[in-house]
Amino acid sequence: MGKLVRCITSDGLVAASAIDSTDIAARAEQIHKTSAVVTAALGRLLTAASLMGSALKGADQTMTLRVKGDGPIGHLIAVSDAQGNVRGYPGNPVVELPLNSHGKLDVGGAVGKGTLTVCKDLGLKEPYNGMIELVSGEIAEDIAAYYGISEQIPTVCALGVLVNPDLTVRAAGGYLIQLLPAAGEDTIDKLEQALKGVPAVTQMLDGGMNPEQILHRAMHGFELEVLEATQPVYRCNCDKQRVIRALRSIGATELRQLAAQQPQTEVECQFCDRKYVFSDQELLQISRECASGQ
Numbered sequence: 001m002g003k004l005v006r007c008i009t010s011d012g013l014v015a016a017s018a019i020d021s022t023d024i025a026a027r028a029e030q031i032h033k034t035s036a037v038v039t040a041a042l043g044r045l046l047t048a049a050s051l052m053g054s055a056l057k058g059a060d061q062t063m064t065l066r067v068k069g070d071g072p073i074g075h076l077i078a079v080s081d082a083q084g085n086v087r088g089y090p091g092n093p094v095v096e097l098p099l100n101s102h103g104k105l106d107v108g109g110a111v112g113k114g115t116l117t118v119c120k121d122l123g124l125k126e127p128y129n130g131m132i133e134l135v136s137g138e139i140a141e142d143i144a145a146y147y148g149i150s151e152q153i154p155t156v157c158a159l160g161v162l163v164n165p166d167l168t169v170r171a172a173g174g175y176l177i178q179l180l181p182a183a184g185e186d187t188i189d190k191l192e193q194a195l196k197g198v199p200a201v202t203q204m205l206d207g208g209m210n211p212e213q214i215l216h217r218a219m220h221g222f223e224l225e226v227l228e229a230t231q232p233v234y235r236c237n238c239d240k241q242r243v244i245r246a247l248r249s250i251g252a253t254e255l256r257q258l259a260a261q262q263p264q265t266e267v268e269c270q271f272c273d274r275k276y277v278f279s280d281q282e283l284l285q286i287s288r289e290c291a292s293g294q
């Protein structure tokens with residue numbers, strides 16, 4: 001049984017995917033020690049990235065989602081590979097806001113107004129970039145708007161993260177339903193009818209439903225064929241070489257200053273909890289490399 005399923009209706013008119021991303025959102029919370037509203041915001045973006053990334057065709061392709069808002073979180077980044085394995089980080093991990101008027105974590109308020117950028121690196125010379133203005137900052141609506149505006153694909157997106165009182169993640173998941181070009185008005189009507197009264201994703205997950213059952217519930221009346229079932233995880237692919245490249249961008253002068261201040265400098269990966277230690281000699285070596293433009 002996969003944590004992420006990708007399906008198509010037997011008439012070939014609607015594509016749908018769903019994920020139980022509880023483990024992914026829980027790992028993100030563990031790494032970034034986020035407050036509840038940031039856990040929800042980052043968890044939703046990671047869930048969306050995994051759903052979107054898993055549709056990529058090439059093994060080396062990646063999908064990056066960037067949310068940049070004027071709210072207290074600042075920005076959110078989530079990167080997915082073609083298997084739906086994801087990593088991400090928030091600009092500000094600790095934001096405390098009162099619940100919104102629906103009694104829910106105020107993700108829209110924490111994100112604010114701004115933009116969503118989707119970058120698909122398909123291994124070509126230039127990555128594909130699409131950007132839209134955020135609709136609500138609640139993430140799911142913004143993802144649906146991105147597909148509608150940038151890719152002209154009518155899309156329904158639902159995302160949810162349920163946070164326990166002790167700030168751990170109780171449940172997280174989502175689904176993405178997309179009309180394929182041949183779908184007509186009757187399919188749209190049928191889907192709208194099906195989606196009426198569908199419970200929140202987290203409620204369905206919390207009630208023990210798996211991603212396939214969630215899709216059957218959301219798309220009642222459609223016959224679904226499973227194309228693929230996978231087990232995406234939170235995964236960072238950092239190594240010392242990547243950290244060195246990031247250090248070079250700081251600049252030679254700053255690196256020399258760091259080296260002069262302390263015998264060892266610890267650098268933490270932005271995406272995971274791995275730490276890399278550099279001696280003053282190593283930093284000086286890197287500063288010489290950036291000074292000589294290597």
Ligand SMILES: [Zn+2]
Pocket residue numbers: 236237238269270271272273274
């Ligand atoms: Zn890392």
